[in-house]
Amino acid sequence: MTLLALPGLIDAHVHLREPGGEHKEDIASGTAAALAGGITGVLDMPNNVPPVTDGQQLERKRRLFGERACCDYGLFLGAGEQALPRPEDAAEAVGLKLYLTPTFGPLRLESLGALLAIFKGWPAARPIAVHAEGMSMAIPILLAQLMGKRVHLCHVARADEIALVRAAKERGVAVTCEVAPHHLYLTREDARALGALAQMKPPLAGAEDVDALWRNLGVVDLVASDHAPHTLTEKQSAEPPPGVPGVETMLPLLVTSVHEGRLSADRLVGLLHEGPQRVYGVRAPEATVEIEVGGHLEIRAANLHTRCGWTPFEGRRVNARVRRVVLRGRTVFEDGHVLGRPGSGCQLRSA
Numbered sequence: 594m595t596l597l598a599l600p601g602l603i604d605a606h607v608h609l610r611e612p613g614g615e616h617k618e619d620i621a622s623g624t625a626a627a628l629a630g631g632i633t634g635v636l637d638m639p640n641n642v643p644p645v646t647d648g649q650q651l652e653r654k655r656r657l658f659g660e661r662a663c664c665d666y667g668l669f670l671g672a673g674e675q676a677l678p679r680p681e682d683a684a685e686a687v688g689l690k691l692y693l694t695p696t697f698g699p700l701r702l703e704s705l706g707a708l709l710a711i712f713k714g715w716p717a718a719r720p721i722a723v724h725a726e727g728m729s730m731a732i733p734i735l736l737a738q739l740m741g742k743r744v745h746l747c748h749v750a751r752a753d754e755i756a757l758v759r760a761a762k763e764r765g766v767a768v769t770c771e772v773a774p775h776h777l778y779l780t781r782e783d784a785r786a787l788g789a790l791a792q793m794k795p796p797l798a799g800a801e802d803v804d805a806l807w808r809n810l811g812v813v814d815l816v817a818s819d820h821a822p823h824t825l826t827e828k829q830s831a832e833p834p835p836g837v838p839g840v841e842t843m844l845p846l847l848v849t850s851v852h853e854g855r856l857s858a859d860r861l862v863g864l865l866h867e868g869p870q871r872v873y874g875v876r877a878p879e880a881t882v883e884i885e886v887g888g889h890l891e892i893r894a895a896n897l898h899t900r901c902g903w904t905p906f907e908g909r910r911v912n913a914r915v916r917r918v919v920l921r922g923r924t925v926f927e928d929g930h931v932l933g934r935p936g937s938g939c940q941l942r943s944a
């Protein structure tokens with residue numbers, strides 16, 4: 594067995610559900626799960642209840658995170674047709690999140706007019722993170738170029754999408770992108786067996802899509818979990834909401850790929866430490882994440898800290914285990930125990 598020591602890692606795409614969805618997850622349980630997964634900072638999405646679309650909601654959520662977060666955090670501002678963001682709220686947000694296709698929650702942009710107004714008003718220095726799928730991914734790429742704004746494409750999942758991102762980057766368009774672990778490790782074949790427990794937006798794709806993501810990892814700026822917990826009862830209902838938990842399983846899965854020689858340790862640091870800092874202009878705090886590599890383990894929901902109590906990776910073999918996490922000189926996780934206290938997390942600051 595060997596020990597791998599990594600710097601502070603940021604999961605740049607999570608849904609911790611507070612306020613409004615605390616029965617699925619809350620700030621304390623979600624940030625504890627992050628630490629247990631070797632993640633020292635999270636960037637939280639705005640599709641709360643009510644959605645975080647103005648400075649007041651953002652400030653309310655910032656206070657909740659200040660009281661309850663066990664790891665560091667940054668918060669996104671959201672926008673809707675009737676809720677255009679005010680540029681002065683940009684300073685407190687890590688970025689703006691736009692939803693161009695239907696997903697969980699009410700935030701959705703449908704009109705070109707609203708989209709253009711938002712792009713026009715948003716400061717060029719702060720990223721606009723976009724949920725787009727398939728054809729709609731071409732829209733923010735064009736707007737990034739036409740309007741000189743920084744666009745980040747969330748959870749790129751398919752061969753044609755990553756090909757489009759590659760082409761845009763090769764032409765010098767200021768776009769960045771992320772890939773989620775479920776799109777790197779699961780296919781629609783798995784979705785057949787797992788049913789709603791493997792349903793998310795964008796959905797799982799084919800083996801050829803998964804291959805394309807791995808082959809094009811060079812154009813990927815960061816890997817982020819899109820941790821989107823829902824309860825088992827909700828997932829087993831007639832209309833299951835899309836989304837799967839992932840903040841706690843992302844690092845063991847990726848380190849297993851390092852162990853297997855599919856990914857270098859340097860590239861892993863690029864995707865979870867450097868990438869999130871570069872894309873969102875935040876500074877990762879002083880931290881060390883120690884991982885034991887080489888053992889034979891299985892992912893089990895029973896060992897996880899997320900409130901939702903299940904994982905799409907149940908029973909999956911991994912060769913990596915988070916042993917200890919030290920954040921700002923304090924041991925916040927060790928041998929299965931979260932030691933970081935609610936309220937000890939700090940807001941991630943602009944670099």
Ligand code: DOR
Nearest residue numbers: 696697793794821835836
């Ligand atoms: O599957 C998803 N679930 N995709 C999203 O974009 C939102 C997320 C959620 O909040 O549940």
Ligand code: ZN
Nearest residue numbers: 696724747794
């Ligand atoms: Zn999304």
Ligand code: ZN
Nearest residue numbers: 606638819821
């Ligand atoms: Zn998401």
